[in-house]
Amino acid sequence: MQTDIDPRNLIGRKAFDRNGTKIGTIDEVYLDDATGVPEWAAIRTGLFSRDAFVPLEPSELVEGTLQVPFERTLIKDAPDFGVGRHLSPEQELQLYHHYGLDTTAPPPDRPDHHFGKLAGTEDTGA
Secondary structure, three states: OOOOOOHHHOOOOEEEOOOOOEEEEEEEEEEOOOOOOEEEEEEEOOOOOOEEEEEOOOOEEEOOEEEOOOOHHHHHOOOOOOOOOOOOHHHHHHHHHHHOOOOOOOOOOOOOOOOOOEOOOOOOOO
C-alpha cells in the first residue's frame, strides 16, 4: 500500500474483497511501532457485526476505496481481538498466519505496550 497516505484518511472508507464484494467500512488503522507505517485496518463488516482485521500490505487504495486481495469469507473468519486496543506480537502473528502472509522475519523483541498503536492517538507517557 502507498506509504504516503495519512492513515487517518483511511477511516470511514469502504473496503472491498478480491472479487469486488463489499466487506465494510474502515473503523481504525493500526501502525507498526518500529516504522510508523499503517499495517492493519479494522473493518466493520456489518451493522451488528464485529470488526475484522485486514493487512494493509498487500491491499491497495483504489479510487478512494480499499481493495483487499482476499475473499470476504476469509476476512470475516479472521481472529477477533476487539478494536481500540493494541495488538500484541502474538496476535499479529496469528493474523499473518490466518492470511497466509510471510512470517519468516521474527518480530523485534520489545515490550508490546505500544505495539499496534492506533493512528491519530497521542502517547501520553502513561
